[in-house]
Amino acid sequence: MAYCVKLLVDDQEEKQKIETWLTHRSFKQLVVQDIDTICNDDILIMEINTPFDWVKARRLLKRHKDLLILPLLDPSILQTSPIAIELQLLSLFIKPITKHLFYRNIKKALSYSSRNKFALEQEESPIDELLLQNILKEGISAEKIETAFIKGMVPNVVYFIQGLVLSTTREEREGWQASSVIQKEIMKAFSIIGQDVYFLPFRKHLALALRVPSGISSPCYWEEGEKTIVELIDKLKHEYGIQLYIGVGSIHRELVGLKKSYQEARMARMSPPKYGLSLRYFDEIPTNISVQESIDYITEHYAENLSIQQVASQINFSPTYFCRLFKKETGHSFVSYLTFVRIQRAVWFLRNTNQTIEQIAFEQGFNTPSYFSTIFKKVVGLSPSEYRATKEVIFM
Structure with missing residues (x-):
């Protein structure tokens, strides 16, 4: 079937x-035509430079119910991008347009006929991903951007997910892909x-945005959500051999605050856990x-021969008072906290260098390789050699 593409x-x-x-051989079913007339079933790439251009797009959709509009948005009015979701458009482009994004979205457009174009209402919208990407990376500021989300769900917290x-x-x-399995099981569990x-996949981690119910001040008090995540972690480990590590940001009532929640989730993922390693x-x-x-x-100074007295003196506390306060605030004794920091650094060397386990043990402040291996397994759940043999999940 041939499709007419028109460029406004x-x-x-x-x-x-x-x-x-559009001359690429992958698009041989596309016919580029002049913009003299617009018909049903056309694919219209429409430049959006002003808010009034959105009004034009809305009018065109009213007159041609099966018209597929792919807006080309000027960065100066990026804050108006939620209108594309309101209009249930398949996707949008932002100038300057890139070849990869163009090819991907044109192919997506071709996969929908006039009969099922609006079936996207029951699926996650590609524009949601675009908005999340801009919010988490650039920190978009736009009033009432929340109203743009189809399904009426406005995320207020971000989970930072990594896996092995x-x-x-x-x-x-077994014929499965870890990245897909993780996202499928998350969707199933929360549904x-x-x-x-x-979801917003980065290469070595996955950002998950969702909404903690009103009346709950922190995700750590959301019992239903924590139970769901803990059961999910257990299921993935036992059914697929996938180990997840998750950091959770704080709740931000405004959508634009998701960038901060994302940064907080990343920080939580890298911080020594107060209770469990898999969920922080x-x-x-x-x-x-x-x-x-x-x-x-x-x-x-983690690799040095640190003592409680030495650290306490840095903040002008007595060792006794420092130990009591440190335990209360972190959930760790000084020794266990220092050990975790050393193990955390050792994890990086195991993954990113060819140093022997013995070299890594000594460089991270452990007296013997056997003691290092014992503590490593106690903290991580795997021996250093087992951890080195694992594979990081790459999220695509």
């Missing part, structure tokens, strides 16, 4: 790029408790200024 684009540089890309496949050959042998989720909350990170100063000192 004044920017000649962008228009020329699009016309060139314990067997490097199991994926290929049971009536929660919609949004930003709201459990110590806020006491003196304790933070001691943590900074430990982080900087």
Whole structure:
């Protein structure tokens, strides 16, 4: 079936790029035509430079119910992008348009006929992903952007997810992909408790945005959500050999606050856990200024022969008072906290260098390789050699 593509684009540089890309052999079913008339079933790439251009787009959709509009948005009015979701458009482009994004979205458009174009209402919208990407990376500021989300769910917290496949050959042998399995199981688990989720895959981690119900001040007090995550972690480990590590940001009532929640979730993921290694909350990170100063000192000098007296003196506390306060704020004794920081650094060397386990043990402040291996397994759940044999999950 042939499709007519029409370009309502004044920017000649962008228009020329699009016309060139449309000659690709993958798009032989597309016929580029002049913009004299617009018909049902056309694919219209429409430049959006002003808010009034959105009004034009709305009018066109009213007159041609099966028209597929792909807006080309000027960055100066990026804050208006939620209108694309309101209009239930398949996707949008932002100038300057890139070849990869153009090819991907044109192919997506071709996969929908006029009969099922609006079936997207029951699926996650690609524009949700675009908005999340801009919010988490750039921190978009737009009033009432919440109203743009289809399904009426406005996320207020971000989970930072990383994973390991314990067997490097199991994926290929059993015919599944860890990234897809994780996202599928997350969607399934949260749908049971009536929660919609949004994903934004980065290469080595997955950002998960969802909404903690009103009346709950912190994700760590959301019992239903924590139970869902804990059961999910257990299921993935036992059924697929996938180990998840998750950091959770704090709740932000405004959608634009998701960038901060994302940063907090990342920080929580990298912080020593107060309770469990697999699930850590930003709201459990110590806020006491003196304790933070001691943590900074430990982080900087972890490989040295640190003592409680030495760290306590840095913040002008007695060792006794420092131990009591540190335990209360972090959930760790000084020794266990220092040990975790050393193990955390050792994890990086195991993954990113060819150093022997013995070399890593000594460099991270452990007296013997056997003691290092014992403590490593106690903290991580795997021996150093087992951990080195795992594979990081790559999220696509």
